[in-house]
Amino acid sequence: MVSFARICLALVLALSASLASATNYTLWINGRTGGGTIGNYNSWTYWGPEATAAGVNKKSVNWDGYNSISNQNYHVRDALDCFCTGSNWCYIATHSAGDLILGYTLANYGSSARQKKNATPNSAGVCGASDGTSQTGWNIKWVRTASGAGGGSELSDAGSWALTEPLVKDLKTTTARAMYNHNDTKGVWFYMYAGAKGTLYSGILPGQDDEAVAYHSTGGVSGSSGGSWCNPSDWFCNDLTLGTAANEGGRAKWSYHSVSFRDDNEAYNHYTGGNWGGIVGVVRGAMVNSAQ
Template sequence: MSTSLRAAALAIAVSTTLLAAPEASATNYTLWIHGKNGGGTQRGNYADFSNWGPSTVSAGVNKKAVNWDGRQKISVENFRIRDALDCYCTGTNWCYVAVHSAGNLQIGYALSLHGGSTRSVRNAVPNSSGVCGTTGATQVGWNIKWVDVASGAGGGSELADNGEWATSDPIVGDLTTSTARGMYNHNTTRSKWFYMFAAAKGTAYSGILSGQDDEAVAYHSTGGVSVKGGFCNPGDWFCDGTLTTGTAATSNGKAKWSYHTVSFRDDGENHDHYQNGNWENIVGVVRADVAAYAY
């Protein structure tokens, strides 16, 4: 974890300018955005952590579950992410954001395509649909301190390319490597840092996924690399290059997207993609990071 990058992210965050008078009190929140399928979560219910694990577990200050239909296309369901950001990340309120898998596409899409738009400042009191009341003020974009990404699918997965997932789910088309990478400008994060946590305990689909993988997504995606390729841990054979930690390009010169840094590379190959309804594997690594830094 680069403490200097954390400090830089926080310094940038506090520079956001409101266009009208803010709310009287300030609160920090932690938003958790799940990935594909979503475990039958109740959409619009910010207290439903059934996709992740026990809600009693420490997972950041004032944690909220941002539940969306993980079978649907990103563009169709992104309004739910924007509703949550409007609710908890406007006015004097600030957010930490943690995402898993296709949740990476959801927050990236929201920031790139809507993060420069005028938002209504909300009161952090949601109705049954997950929409919060207005305060009458407005601002540009959202107050986000940083984003932690567990096995991010921002670069798509070869499993979608090769039809390994149920094609009846519209989101599978979004998860092909070409579509995910072309969906929005991944370099446009509105200066919000994406801290990437890349897992490498991949076995079942090692012949389909490029380089190191976690059984669902490969390092080119989970490491925030700007091009598709077979990237691995140091010393591994038959790879295009090594996925570096931090912001540096891979060992063969492939750049990461802007404001993307690898905070965790699974050199021991100890973590796979799946949280198993109990904050496990790479989600567990991110949960511990969020518990330590989101306060």
């Protein structure tokens, strides 16, 4: 007869082995223009030097930043399957249209059956099965979004970007907002970081902006169209509020969206500059401190 003590020891050893194999990853999802090698989770061309700290076990989720969200989101699903299933969990950072593609992916596939993968990708960025079982959706702790374009950009509306790009068509404000249910994040929190060092396109982008995306999008403001929101120092525009509270004027934020950073000093623009710059730098600091 097997003793009770031996049964307990076997259970403890099994639990210890399971905990030892669990790994946390930090995924970075790029925006428009892309740049990193698709399928290579260690290709950081879009962001900056690979050696820069950016969260535990960081991986670059590369998609082309040119074709439509519906065409490219399988790259995001491949990455989530690889690193965010089984006993593994993910922290996620997005930039610009990376917010749009992740939101689309969660709303449309976040309740689907996902095969648990082994976190060992092939050259196409696809991982093999771990134990043959599946789970519902992915293991995501939270998302931090630098200059999120989930609400689109007026630069797309106005034709300031090349209109032949399929992604630019997706980034029109009414198109982006109607693309999926932005309130349906499958319970995953999106923490928004809104930059305000915008000068070049100030006549096109309403309210405060970072030269590419306005506060109505970077602040996760709800609704079927954009609008004008600003810093508290601007007397001629309603305030984008911090946290989950409705904005001045009453417009709510999407569910599970919270403004963690509002650029009151107008110090951060949209662009990485090839060196983790702009509003991305603020998110990178947050990932280093929190994605562990």
